[in-house]
Amino acid sequence: MIEIKNIKKSFGEKTILQDISAVMEAGKCNLIIGASGSGKTVLTKCMVGLFKPDEGEIIYDKQNMLSMSDDERKQLRQQIGMLFQGSALFDSMTVEQNVMFPLDMFSNLSYKDRKKKADEVLDKVALKEAHKKFPAEISGGMKKRVGIARAIVLNPKYLFCDEPNSGLDPQTSLLIDKLIKDITTEYKITTTVITHDMNSVMEIGDHIVYMHQGKKQWEGSNKDIIYSKDKLLNDFIFASDFLQDAKEMRMMQEKGEIEKNDERL
Numbered sequence: 313m314i315e316i317k318n319i320k321k322s323f324g325e326k327t328i329l330q331d332i333s334a335v336m337e338a339g340k341c342n343l344i345i346g347a348s349g350s351g352k353t354v355l356t357k358c359m360v361g362l363f364k365p366d367e368g369e370i371i372y373d374k375q376n377m378l379s380m381s382d383d384e385r386k387q388l389r390q391q392i393g394m395l396f397q398g399s400a401l402f403d404s405m406t407v408e409q410n411v412m413f414p415l416d417m418f419s420n421l422s423y424k425d426r427k428k429k430a431d432e433v434l435d436k437v438a439l440k441e442a443h444k445k446f447p448a449e450i451s452g453g454m455k456k457r458v459g460i461a462r463a464i465v466l467n468p469k470y471l472f473c474d475e476p477n478s479g480l481d482p483q484t485s486l487l488i489d490k491l492i493k494d495i496t497t498e499y500k501i502t503t504t505v506i507t508h509d510m511n512s513v514m515e516i517g518d519h520i521v522y523m524h525q526g527k528k529q530w531e532g533s534n535k536d537i538i539y540s541k542d543k544l545l546n547d548f549i550f551a552s553d554f555l556q557d558a559k560e561m562r563m564m565q566e567k568g569e570i571e572k573n574d575e576r577l
């Protein structure tokens with residue numbers, strides 16, 4: 313579990329994060345949602361140690377990251393996997409070399425074992441055939457899967473994904489969501505996903521933190537969201553007719569008025 317307590321962050325005169333407290337639940341897909349500029353990325357960068365908050369605590373399973381020694385922080389960083397926006401693969405390396413990279417940097421394994429581990433996670437993300445390909449030779453969805461494989465190759469306890477669906481078609485987005493969800497459950501990872509994708513909110517959002525203008529406006533599960541009366545949250549989430557319909561369907565499903573496997577859902 314990651315607990316954020318009373319996080320404040322300003323850049324110069326500009327206050328970006330205002331007293332944010334929230335929880336990223338263990339073994340769950342935690343989503344940070346909110347309009348552009350609401351502070352999702354700054355908050356996430358604070359959580360992974362790329363920005364230092366002005367005030368507050370960031371507690372990784374009872375250990376406050378902000379009061380750790382350099383060595384402790386280094387150890388924690390090795391338990392954090394990151395999937396960056398745009399995947400951030402090395403163009404000059406093959407898929408397999410990209411995935412082996414964290415092992416080359418941070419493990420003492422032999423080449424044979426590093427390769428074995430990389431192959432294992434590439435199988436996990438269904439990229440058996442792409443080991444020797446270069447990033448330029450594979451699709452956007454495949455690049456995301458390589459990014460995910462690289463993010464989990466060191467068996468992280470915590471995984472951060474920055475807009476994993478950006479630039480993907482809806483079908484591929486669903487596959488990537490499902491993969492993130494499966495990996496989170498199988499490896500019991502505490503996963504945090506920044507997303508604009510409302511389908512993801514409904515499909516994989518075990519726990520959701522909604523940011524509005526640098527404040528945490530709302531926090532709860534994807535079931536709670538259906539019944540939320542928070543106007544800002546509702547305006548944000550159900551801005552489209554499609555999502556309004558989805559909300560009504562889910563409410564009917566929850567009340568048992570329609571079957572869970574109703575094909576309209």
Ligand SMILES: Nc1ncnc2c1ncn2[C@@H]1O[C@H](COP(=O)(O)OP(=O)(O)OP(=O)(O)O)[C@@H](O)[C@H]1O
Pocket residue numbers: 323328346347348349350351352353354355
């Ligand atoms: N390094 C920085 N220096 C100064 N201001 C910054 C810096 N990084 C972010 N900001 C400002 O912080 C605010 C929040 O930005 P942030 O990137 O966290 O928003 P976001 O919710 O992630 O948006 P998006 O969905 O567009 O990525 C913005 O006004 C942005 O300009």
